[in-house]
Amino acid sequence: MTPFAKKVYKIVSVIPIGEVRTYKWVARKAGKPKASRAVGQILKRNHYPLIIPCHRVINSNNKIGGYVFGVNKKKLLLDMEKEILRCLGTRK
DNA sequence: CAAACTATTCAGC
DNA sequence: GCTGAATAGTTTG
Numbered sequence: 001m002t003p004f005a006k007k008v009y010k011i012v013s014v015i016p017i018g019e020v021r022t023y024k025w026v027a028r029k030a031g032k033p034k035a036s037r038a039v040g041q042i043l044k045r046n047h048y049p050l051i052i053p054c055h056r057v058i059n060s061n062n063k064i065g066g067y068v069f070g071v072n073k074k075k076l077l078l079d080m081e082k083e084i085l086r087c088l089g090t091r092k
Numbered sequence: 093c094a095a096a097c098t099a100t101t102c103a104g105c
Numbered sequence: 106g107c108t109g110a111a112t113a114g115t116t117t118g
Contacts, residue, residue, distance in 0.1 A: 004114060023100055027113085038114035040099040045115075059100055066099035074099095 004030060005042045012043065015056045018085045020078060022060050040065060056081075 007030040015021050023036040030039065036059075043054040044066070055077040059065040067074035 002115070027100090032113060034101085034111085035113040036100045037098055037112075038100095041097075041115060044099055054099080057099080060102095064099085068099090071099090 002042075004032065004035065004038065005046070007031065008039050008042050009046065009048065009052055012052050012054065012057055015053055017081045018078070020056050020058050020062065022058060022062075023065070024060060026057060044068065 008026055011026050011029045012021070023039045024033065027033055027036040027039045032038070039057070040059075043052060043057055046052050046054065055067065055074045057065075064071045064074050
């Protein structure tokens with residue numbers, strides 16, 4: 001576990017459901033605004049996918065970068081989380 | 093330690 | 106909108 005990775009994990013795990021953050025945003029929070037690519041790599045090779053909502057981390061322009069299970073799955077995942085929020089919030 | 097790789101980002105056209 | 110170059114960190118040898 002590298003220090004930078006640790007920061008990234010913590011930051012990403014703080015992202016709320018239904019929200020998305022960009023690699024740049026995470027990198028900036030980690031203290032390395034230029035390490036956006038490194039962030040993506042860490043998420044890709046992370047050993048704790050359960051505590052790291054990597055599907056909530058996308059590139060700029062709200063575009064999905066990549067995903068081990070497929071970009072389409074990632075997109076659906078985000079949409080699914082929105083429905084979860086709707087269930088919890090409006091309790092509909 | 094150095095080289096290669098990467099789910100990116102920015103600038104130029 | 107697409108192509109090319111640059112940045113920083115992880116991983117592997």
